[in-house]
Amino acid sequence: MTMAIWQGVITVAVVAFGTILTRFLPFLVFPESKEPPRVIEYLGAVLPYAMTGLLVVYALRNTPILTGSHGIPELIACVVIVLLHWWKRNMLLSIAAGTIVYMLLVQLVF
Amino acid sequence: MAHESQITPGPMSRHSHGGIRIRALKAAFPLTVPICMGFLFLGASYGMLMGTKGFSFVWPMCMSAFIFAGSMEFVTVNLLLSAFNPLAAFLLALMVNARHLFYGLSMLGKFKGLGWKRPYLIYGMCDETFAINSSARIPQDVDRGWFYLWVTLFNQAYWVSGATIGGLIGSHLQFNTDGLDFVLTALFLVIFLDQWLGGKHRERLSAVIGVLASVACLAIFGADDFMIPSLIAMLVLFMVLRPYLDTLKSGSQSDTDGNTIDHTEVR
Numbered sequence: 001m002t003m004a005i006w007q008g009v010i011t012v013a014v015v016a017f018g019t020i021l022t023r024f025l026p027f028l029v030f031p032e033s034k035e036p037p038r039v040i041e042y043l044g045a046v047l048p049y050a051m052t053g054l055l056v057v058y059a060l061r062n063t064p065i066l067t068g069s070h071g072i073p074e075l076i077a078c079v080v081i082v083l084l085h086w087w088k089r090n091m092l093l094s095i096a097a098g099t100i101v102y103m104l105l106v107q108l109v110f
Numbered sequence: 111m112a113h114e115s116q117i118t119p120g121p122m123s124r125h126s127h128g129g130i131r132i133r134a135l136k137a138a139f140p141l142t143v144p145i146c147m148g149f150l151f152l153g154a155s156y157g158m159l160m161g162t163k164g165f166s167f168v169w170p171m172c173m174s175a176f177i178f179a180g181s182m183e184f185v186t187v188n189l190l191l192s193a194f195n196p197l198a199a200f201l202l203a204l205m206v207n208a209r210h211l212f213y214g215l216s217m218l219g220k221f222k223g224l225g226w227k228r229p230y231l232i233y234g235m236c237d238e239t240f241a242i243n244s245s246a247r248i249p250q251d252v253d254r255g256w257f258y259l260w261v262t263l264f265n266q267a268y269w270v271s272g273a274t275i276g277g278l279i280g281s282h283l284q285f286n287t288d289g290l291d292f293v294l295t296a297l298f299l300v301i302f303l304d305q306w307l308g309g310k311h312r313e314r315l316s317a318v319i320g321v322l323a324s325v326a327c328l329a330i331f332g333a334d335d336f337m338i339p340s341l342i343a344m345l346v347l348f349m350v351l352r353p354y355l356d357t358l359k360s361g362s363q364s365d366t367d368g369n370t371i372d373h374t375e376v377r
Contacts, residue, residue, distance in 0.1 A: 007194040008169075014196045015186050016176040018203025019210070023232050026214025032222055040215060042356050043348060046316040048216045048244040049309065050344050051209065052302045053320025055237055057340075059295035061333040073289075081296055085303045094303075095144040098296040103289035 069110040077102035134256030137249060142264040145238045148293040149265065152180060153272020155291075160187055160277055167277030174273035178236055178266060182206050183273075208338055213240045220244070224255040234262040236269075238294065241301045247308075312355055319347050 030036040081098035157170040323343040327336040
C-alpha cells in the first residue's frame with residue numbers, strides 16, 4: 001500500500017459510507033410513515049423484474065463474443081439452465097447443473 | 111401486504127418466538143446455498159487478491175463486512191494502491207452502487223413494518239440478497255421479516271468468511287476453480303426465469319425492458335461504463351410506458367380482484 005494506514009482506513013470508510021448511502025437513500029426520501037407518491041409505487045412494482053434482467057446482463061458483461069471462445073460456453077450453460085428450469089423448476093438443480101456444465105466446458109473443451 | 115404482516119406474527123409469537131425464527135430459517139437457508147458457493151469462492155478470490163498485494167487479512171475482512179458490495183471492494187483495492195483521494199473514492203462508490211437506489215425503491219413496500227430488522231436489511235442488501243428477497247414467494251406461515259433477515263445474514267456471513275479465508279490463504283494455494291464464478295450468473299438467470307414463468311404481461315414486459323436497455327447500453331458504452339446509462343434508459347422507458355404498464359395493473363386488479371391480491375401477498 002502506498003498510502004499511510006490512516007489514509008487507507010479513511011478511504012475504506014468513505015467507500016463504505018457512499019455504498020450505505022445508495023442503499024438507504026430511497027428509504028430516507030420515502031419514510032415508512034408517509035405514503036410514497038403513486039409513481040414510486042409504480043416503479044417499485046416494475047423495477048424488480050427489470051433489475052434482475054440487468055443483473056443477468058451484468059453477470060455476463062465480460063463474455064468475449066468476438067474473441068477467444070466467442071461466448072459459446074456461456075451460451076451452452078445458459079441454454080442448459082433455461083431448458084432444465086423450464087422442465088423441472090428446481091432452483092438448486094438448475095444452478096448446479098449450469099455451473100458444472102460451464103466449468104467442464106471452460107476447463108476441458110475451450 | 112400490510113394486512114398479512116399484522117395477522118401472521120400475532121398468534122404465532124404467542125406460541126413460541128423461537129418457532130418463527132426456525133421456520134423462517136428453514137425457508138430461507140436453501141435459497142442461499144448457491145450464494146454460499148459463489149460467495150465463498152468470489153470472496154476468497156478477493157481476499158487472495160488483497161493478500162498478493164501485501165494487505166493483511168484484516169483489510170479484506172473489514173472491507174467485506176463494512177462495504178459489503180463485491181464489485182466496489184475490488185475497485186477499492188485499486189484505490190488503496192493509488193494516491194489518497196477520499197472525495198474521488200466517495201463519488202466512485204456512489205456511481206458504482208447507483209443500482210442500489212432502484213433496489214430500495216423496489217423494497218419500500220416489502221420492508222414496511224419490519225421494525226429493528228429494517229435498517230440491517232437495507233444495510234445488507236447486496237445484489238444477490240436483493241434478487242432473493244425481491245423475488246421469493248414466502249409461504250403464508252413464514253414470517254416475512256425473519257425470512258429476509260436470515261437471507262441477508264447468511265449471505266453476508268458467506269461473503270465475509272470467504273474474504274477472510276482468502277486473505278489468510280493469500281496466494282499459497284492453487285486449485286482449478288475456473289468457471290466456478292458462473293454460479294452467480296446462474297443464480298441471476300434462474301431468478302429471472304422464475305419471475306418470467308410466474309409473471310404476466312406487465313412483469314414480462316418489465317423484464318424485457320431491463321434486458322434490452324442493458325444490452326443496448328452494454329453495446330454502446332462497454333462493460334465498464336454501462337450500468338448508469340442502463341439505469342437511466344430503464345427509468346426513461348418506464349416513464350414513457352407508464353400509461354400502458356400502469357393501466358395494465360389497474361385493469362387486472364379490477365377484473366380479477368382476489369387473484370391480484372393473492373399474487374402480491376405471496377411475494
